[in-house]
Amino acid sequence: MIAAVAAFVVGFFINFFLTPYIVKSLGTEAYGFIGLTTNIISYTGLISIALNSMAGRFITIEYCKNKIDSANKYYTSVFFSNIILSLIIALLSLFFIIWMESIVSIPQTLIFEVKMLFALLALNNIFNLISNTWGVSLFVKNRLDLGNIRNILGTVINASTIVLCFSFFNIHLWYIGLAGFLLAAYTAITNFRFAASLTPDLHIKKSYFDFGKIKELLKSGVWNLIAKLGDILGQGLDLLIANLFIGTIEMGMFAITKNIPFLILGLFQTISGVFAPVFTKLYAQNKKDNLLKEIHKSIRFLSFFAVVPLVFLYIYGDCFFKLWLPTEDSSKLIRLTILGTFALPYTLPLESLWNIFTVTNKIKVPTIFTVANNLLVFAIVMVSMCFFESPEKRLFILAGTRSICGIIRGFLFLPIYGAQCLEISKKSFFKDIFKSLFCLALCLLAGYGIRHIVVPNSWIELFIATTAICIPCFIFSFIIILTKEDRQLILKKFFN
Incomplete structure (x- = not known):
């Protein structure tokens, strides 16, 4: 968990300095195409989700049961399948690059730049797909800390490449893709080394290839594919909709406002992922009571970490x-950001519950609900584009609709169905949720009190104000959210 938080902090500070540098170097309009091309590239990942989303779960369970031959069959089958999928993604990317300017709105001066960016990001995606299988070893051995340490170094490599290119050569948008490609190559090399050292008994051999294992993975993973399609409708098309219906400049501004929510959500997905190997192992060993304790603990710790970034x-x-x-217009940026994040107080503490559906292999119902929820988001946004002509109103609707529907999905469905999958009371998780919301409310009151005293006009003043906010946040969270056992655990870790 400490490694996960450290990776987030490093990533945050690098993005903190890098984003304004890139925006200043490229301009708001060009910056928007970084997010747009990244989103479009992620659509090609749909091809691999059905196979890869459940690979870690099946390999880990077989490995923990000491069924090494069976684990090797999953391991090998996924690896060779990913090579085939990579070739398909390469062909799809090539066709899209050829006709890109006919599909999305691109200023004439940026067509070559955007195409080069897309090509390099596609190579990035292919490298990551091929090396994903090796990365399973971190999950199997519950050594996600090594992955997070690797991510810290990777973030530094990525940022250094961008700064060096922008500093010593003529400025080009596609340098972002070049940095991403180098990062993907570094990730592939380290994943291979992790696999060799952590799980030397997992091997890739032709004799292990088994169509039956692929069929089993696809049968479970197809629901994750459907869920991803729903996510694209709900939020993955945000920048494309902004590009087509609002404008390229507004798209650039919207891309900026997605940075902080993306970082915060990424942090909590990373922290919640720390608990996934533990959940999987306890489920495989049929230790239900221990599993429930770990789930409640994960919610409390996620709630504890959620308070400071949200209050700030x-x-x-x-x-x-x-x-x-x-x-940039700071008042518009913060309004768009808040509209896009006001579901986070309800959803961040529950991020670890998404692991339950994968662990128990019950992802059909959450997928259907997620798709329905995202279809509602997409329908509301598209209808709104027809009724409102103001670019500002369209932008605010685009930012806010997802948050409203996100509260419904995260606050009502997730804890209820999660409890049902574990065969416990449907009210089991609400006590943790309400404690988290109560603590956040107290911290916001304290924060508004500090705001009346300190209104920062410099980075030093903002740092002082942030430090002042952290003190009541940590005190309230430590007392209200965490149990006595949690507090003793933290104090023992840091002071013994």
């Missing part, structure tokens, strides 16, 4: 944007 965003977000991007 809601109290001093406008000051942050004014200092971070002084050439």
Whole structure:
């Protein structure tokens, strides 16, 4: 968990300095195409989701049961299948590059730049897909800390490449793709080394290839594919909709506002992922009581970590944007950001519950609900584009609709169906949720009190104000959210 938080902090500070540097170098309009091309590339990943989303679960369970031959069959079958899928993705990417300017709105001066960016990001995606199988060893051995340490170094490599290219050569948009490609190559090499050292008994051999294992993975993973399609309708098309219905400049501004929510959500997905190997192992060993204890613990720790970033965003977000991007409209940026994040207080503490559906192999119902939820988001947004002509109103609707539907999905469905999958009371997780919301409310009150005293106009003043906010947040969270056992565990880890 410490490694996960450290990876987030390093990534945050690098993005903190890098984003305004890139926006200033390229311009808001060009910056928007980084997010747009990244989203479009992610659509090609749909091809591999059905196979790869459940691979870690099946390999780990077989490995923990000491069924090494069976684990090797899953391992080998996924690897060779990913090579075939990579060739398909390469062909699809090539066709899209050829006709790109006919599909999305691109200024004439940026066509070559955007195509080069897309090509390099496609190579990035292919490298990651091929090396994913080796990365399973980190999950199997519950050594996600090594992956997070690797991610820290990778983030530094990525940022250094961009800065060096922008500093010593003529500025080009596709440098972002080049940096991503080098990062993907580094990730592939380290995944291979992790696999060799952590799980030397997992091998890739032709004799292990088994169509039956692929069929089993696809049967379970197809629901994750459907869920991803729903996510694309709900939020993956945000920048494309902004490009087609609002404007390229507004798309660039919207891409900027997605940075902080993306970082926060990425942090909590990473932290919740720390618990996934433990959940999987306890489920494989049929230790239900221990599994429930770990799940409740994960919710409490996620709630504890959620308070500070959310309070900072809601109290001093406008000051942050004014200092971070002084050439942009900070009031509009913070309004868009808050509209896009007001579901996070309800959903961040529950991120670990998504692991339950994978562990228990019950992903059909959450997938159907997620798709329905995202279809509702897409329908509301598209209808709104017809009724409102103002670019600002369209942008605010695009940002806010997903949050409203996100509360419904995260606060009502997730804890209820998660409890049902575990065959416990449907009210089991609500006590943790309400404690988290109560603590957040107290911290926001304390934060507003500090805001009346300190309104930062410099980075030093913002740092002082943030430090002042952290003190009541940590005190309230430590007392209200965590149990006595949690507090003793933390104190023992840090002071013994």
